Amino acid sequence: MTMFETPEIYQGPVDPNGGFLCCGSYWRPKAGVTDPADFGEKLQMSSYIACAPDQPCLCGSGKLFQACCQSKRLWYPICPNPGLPGEAGYSLMRVQTATFTDIVGPFVRRKLMDDLRLHCTEDTSDRVFWIYEGNPGIQTPHGIMCFGDIELLHNHTLLITALSNLRMRILLSVLHEDCGQWMARPQITYKPMQFIDKRTGQPITRTPGTPASKRRRRR
Ligand SMILES: [Zn+2]
Numbered sequence: 001m002t003m004f005e006t007p008e009i010y011q012g013p014v015d016p017n018g019g020f021l022c023c024g025s026y027w028r029p030k031a032g033v034t035d036p037a038d039f040g041e042k043l044q045m046s047s048y049i050a051c052a053p054d055q056p057c058l059c060g061s062g063k064l065f066q067a068c069c070q071s072k073r074l075w076y077p078i079c080p081n082p083g084l085p086g087e088a089g090y091s092l093m094r095v096q097t098a099t100f101t102d103i104v105g106p107f108v109r110r111k112l113m114d115d116l117r118l119h120c121t122e123d124t125s126d127r128v129f130w131i132y133e134g135n136p137g138i139q140t141p142h143g144i145m146c147f148g149d150i151e152l153l154h155n156h157t158l159l160i161t162a163l164s165n166l167r168m169r170i171l172l173s174v175l176h177e178d179c180g181q182w183m184a185r186p187q188i189t190y191k192p193m194q195f196i197d198k199r200t201g202q203p204i205t206r207t208p209g210t211p212a213s214k215r216r217r218r219r
Helices: 105-113 165-179 212-218
Strands: 019-028 041-050 078-080 090-092 096-100 118-123 127-132 138-140 143-146 148-153 157-162 187-190 193-197 203-206
Touching (some): 090 165, 105 148, 127 165, 148 165
Parallel strands (some): 019 078
Antiparallel strands (some): 019 143, 078 090, 096 157, 127 148, 148 157, 193 203
């Protein structure tokens, strides 16, 4: 397991034109629990990361900050991607779920249980839950970084939840490696998110997967 120093938790005033809000989820042992089989609890953390105008933008676009997110009206959160080879360290956050229906539950369950990159945190007849820790897993001061969740419901529906497009691509490739390419294309749904309007400081709720043209038409 490799170690990743997460940014300090920032508690002062933040400048949307000087950096990013970075969100992530971590698993850490519960207070007072010493059983190593108990994987602990999930912790959501956000921090502020400063970015200079002439630095590469932390959204992962490859452009400079001043030519990318710094000049945008909305303040978009990002999530970290440590340990992913050949990719930027961060991605724009797009919380999304891939839903596979009518799957052969016992087969998928067996394949995912055999994958050492996945950690099963719950296993009942109604619900089996795994987290993907990354390969290798990333230890941070807040706990083990969680790249995404995989959930099997009632032995016929599989849900994969990730914070960004990049993380979803990685989780889907893990699933295809384990279960083969025969799995039908999943339905991807995006969770509505709150962005900050930099001019007014007000939060605006939008669903990231919706193109701007479609949003305008709907109004
Ligand atoms: Zn950007």
